[in-house]
Amino acid sequence: MQFTKGHGAGNDFVILEDPDGQLPLTPSLVAALCDRHRGIGGDGVLRVVRTAKHPEAVDHAADAEWFMDYWNADGSIAEMCGNGVRVFARYLAASRLVEGASFPILTRAGLVRAVLVGDTIAVDMPTPRLGAAGAATIVPLTFPGTAVDVGNPHLVSVLPDGVDLDSLDLTRPPGFDPALFPAGVNVEFVTPQPPLDGFDLHVRMRVYERGSGETLACGSGALAVAAVALRDAGHETGTVAVDLLGGRLTATRTGAGWTLAGPAVLIATGEVDPSALTPAG
Numbered sequence: 483m484q485f486t487k488g489h490g491a492g493n494d495f496v497i498l499e500d501p502d503g504q505l506p507l508t509p510s511l512v513a514a515l516c517d518r519h520r521g522i523g524g525d526g527v528l529r530v531v532r533t534a535k536h537p538e539a540v541d542h543a544a545d546a547e548w549f550m551d552y553w554n555a556d557g558s559i560a561e562m563c564g565n566g567v568r569v570f571a572r573y574l575a576a577s578r579l580v581e582g583a584s585f586p587i588l589t590r591a592g593l594v595r596a597v598l599v600g601d602t603i604a605v606d607m608p609t610p611r612l613g614a615a616g617a618a619t620i621v622p623l624t625f626p627g628t629a630v631d632v633g634n635p636h637l638v639s640v641l642p643d644g645v646d647l648d649s650l651d652l653t654r655p656p657g658f659d660p661a662l663f664p665a666g667v668n669v670e671f672v673t674p675q676p677p678l679d680g681f682d683l684h685v686r687m688r689v690y691e692r693g694s695g696e697t698l699a700c701g702s703g704a705l706a707v708a709a710v711a712l713r714d715a716g717h718e719t720g721t722v723a724v725d726l727l728g729g730r731l732t733a734t735r736t737g738a739g740w741t742l743a744g745p746a747v748l749i750a751t752g753e754v755d756p757s758a759l760t761p762a763g
């Protein structure tokens with residue numbers, strides 16, 4: 483099985499090109515591929531499949547040629563991946579599966595458009611929808627937060643003064659209210675940062691991702707964090723610098739919608755023998 487490995491701000495993916503949707507991809511194969519000791523290793527899998535050839539996407543075949551079939555490292559499926567979609571775009575362009583520097587991609591959270599500008603890729607993302615108040619627990623502490631829907635679910639918690647972002651133990655999943663997030667949630671912890679030239683707001687965040695654990699970056703999470711930061715600052719629009727363990731992402735809200743910009747890098751290609759992988763679980 484041919485694969486490519488890539489990452490966006492350290493959020494890393496195994497990319498499988500499967501234009502006709504014929505790969506027998508299963509949760510256990512995805513988990514085995516993403517295993518960092520016995521597999522290739524990754525926070526998730528991006529299957530590159532023609533929209534016309536995927537049952538979840540075929541109705542939108544006229545809107546985009548390619549569908550991002552995204553899987554988390556544990557083999558679960560998610561609606562959106564903000565870093566994944568940039569890496570997906572980089573792969574499409576590098577493999578000459580698309581023409582030009584701007585093209586649509588179908589995701590489970592809807593149609594987006596990627597624009598390639600040098601090392602950076604900007605994607606017009608789903609508008610984050612702010613929801614109910616919630617809370618994230620890292621025993622013995624509980625942090626109030628806000629539910630944010632970016633196509634996938636997020637819980638954004640701005641840390642109170644005196645709590646050091648770097649001190650949080652994210653080796654285990656933070657607790658959350660399952661009634662508020664019946665399908666699970668990605669949990670972001672945030673601290674405001676000093677102003678930065680060229681940005682309206684500047685924050686740092688760490689994330690515990692549903693299905694993948696703590697990752698170096700989460701693009702949809704950065705968008706959720708930016709939406710909360712703009713709300714808290716009383717801004718209708720603006721550009722937010724979001725610093726993550728793996729680097730900086732830029733989230734911008736204009737009157738026309740939201741854009742997420744950042745790096746996307748392909749680092750390797752190879753061949754993996756699925757029969758040599760250790761089944762997950």
Ligand SMILES: N[C@@H](CCC[C@H](N)C(=O)O)C(=O)O
Pocket residue numbers: 493554559560561562563564565566634635668691692693694697699700701702703
């Ligand atoms: N890392 C991604 C988000 C991937 C999906 C997430 N773990 C979920 O289950 O919703 C990003 O960059 O947005």
